[in-house]
Amino acid sequence: MVSRIEFSVNGRKTVFSGNPLTRLIDVLREDLSLTGVKEGCGEGECGACSVIKDGRLVTSCIIPVGAVNGSEILTIEGIRDTDKGRCLVDAFAEGGAVQCGFCIPGMVMAAYALLSSNPNPSEEDIRRGISGNICRCTGYDLIVESIKLAVRKGGDLWA
Amino acid sequence: MGMTYIPSTLSEALHLRAETGARPLAGGTDMMVQSKRGIGLAPEFPYPVMIISGLEELRGITKHEDGSVEIGALASPAEIAASDIVPWHVRMAAAGMGAVALRNSATIGGNIGNASPKGDLPQPLILLDADVILVSLRGETKMKLDDFILGSKKTALKDDEIIRSVIIPPHEFTYSFYRKIGMRRANAISKLSLSAAAVVRDGEILDFRAASGASGPKVIRSYSAEAIIRGRRVEDIPEVLDGFLEAWNAAISPHAMPQYRRNTTRRMLSHFLSSIHDGAEAGIIS
Incomplete structure (x- = not known):
């Protein structure tokens, strides 16, 4: 049909x-x-x-x-050329969040959704926010650190 | 392969349901996975399907004047978990489903209609004596959810009916307990789950109930086992505890790892009742 x-x-x-x-x-x-x-x-x-x-x-x-x-x-x-998207992508690069990279677009979208509703997340909030995104390379820690970096660097962007 | 329809009103959906028997597809978190064919291929269903995710009539969470809470069939676990009018047991179950994206897509109607023994929402809803509202061109029917779910993947839904909403009657518990046991904290299918609640006034247990999930073909409430506790005094709990645990154990029928599921269920129920006996502060027993 x-x-x-x-x-x-x-x-x-x-x-x-x-x-x-x-x-x-x-x-x-x-x-x-x-x-x-x-x-x-x-x-x-x-x-x-x-x-x-x-x-x-x-x-x-x-x-x-x-x-x-x-x-x-x-x-x-759709987000990579926005201020929020650039902030996340730069933070992921600077924080060394990316190894093979396959999970990263999904991770960035999950982080984008998280920070858009919770501009100041705890580490627990971040881990929960990306809990549906599986990465087989990094062990997640550098991704979590990179999202924290995006929070610090973005500041008012997420408020 | 069946036809696929996209009704834009509930009335249109009811006509389609009556005339073609099309099955409702909402979030797709069960149906799209069960019928997936791979990359680049649309799922195929051996029956007609209607995509009902756009039906406004099935949305929303409302508190009625009598204190009951009505949850529309399309409400997602994310909406349910975030609602301050939804009862605690149901919010807990919704918050523990899948992960963020799944909680945004799945629906309460789908979780009930799919009737998986491991579905997370029927367990607290059955604890709370929730009704399901079914609608068809013939009108509306109200039915206890415990009667609606017949067994594993089996419901009493008729060929022309659609799940419209769930209604949870008002209640005020002195003590509440909820636990979901899964392999991980996210994206975990329940290995076992248990809800329990009690109303205690002046040392008398006026109400006591429990509901076991993933412990048989459907959610298990044993009204006869509950009656062993109900009406007793708090100080009598040690006296009746073993008999109650025995009766509950006889009511559940876990299909795999039964010793583990039986033992863990026993421990959770015993913990809940012992906490009440030991004078736990009113509220959530963790």
Whole structure:
């Protein structure tokens, strides 16, 4: 069945025509070439495909595109040129958060969602905020430190 | 492969449900995973499906005049955990589900309708005697959630019905307990969970209940075991404790690692009741 679904991605209006059960991640990666959105587990467990839907972090691999009609989707590509996005990306680079990098777009989106709702998180809040994002390289500590760095450097940006 | 529909109103959804039998898909956290086919491929369902995540009629959390709290079927665990009108046991269960992104996508209606023995929300809801409101073109039906969930992945939902909401009757407990045991703190499927609550006035146990999750094909409440404690005096707890634990143990039927699940359930219940006996301060027993 073909449905017409209208939504916005990184501020740009998008119209999807096709099977409404198509996974949001496939629309983002294949149709819109937003390949910063990574597929890890494909089951909503690893967080690599995390995007922000209407202000809330979600895993795009288990959301059918038919469920995003009228929604605003934000991907790593949509935040990297904003002040908040740059702050996070710079902090991740400076803090040495990145090894293989596959989990990082999802990590940055999770950190973005966290700091946007909690500008001054405790370490526990940070670990909880990225608890749905799995990294097989770093052991998480440098990612947590980098998010703390983004909090310090960003200051009012997150308030 | 079935058709997929996207109704824009509840009325449209009820017509589709009655005419095509389409099954509701909301957050997708269970259905999209169960029917996934891999990278670049849309999931396929052997039955018609309707995506209901846009139905405003199924949203919202409301406190009614009689003190009961109604939670719309599309409420997410994140909304439930953050609500100050939702009862404590239910907030605890919602806050412990999956991780951030899952809690933003999953829905209470899906968690109930999927009826997994390891689902986190039915356990506290059954403790609190919650009702489920089912709606169809024929009208609305109210039913105890404990009666609605029949067993593992089985519910009493009829082919033309949709879960509209859950209603939790008012209650005021002197003591409350909630514990979920999983392999990790995030993204953990419950190995075991337990809720318990008691009302104590002037040394008399006026109400006592417990609900075991992941301990059988569905959430287990043993009303006959609860009756062993209810109506007794606090100082009599040691006298009736063993009999109660025995009765509760007979009521649960954990399918895997039964010794572990039985022993841990026994210890949690014993801890809760002993704390009451030992004069714990009213509130949460941790």
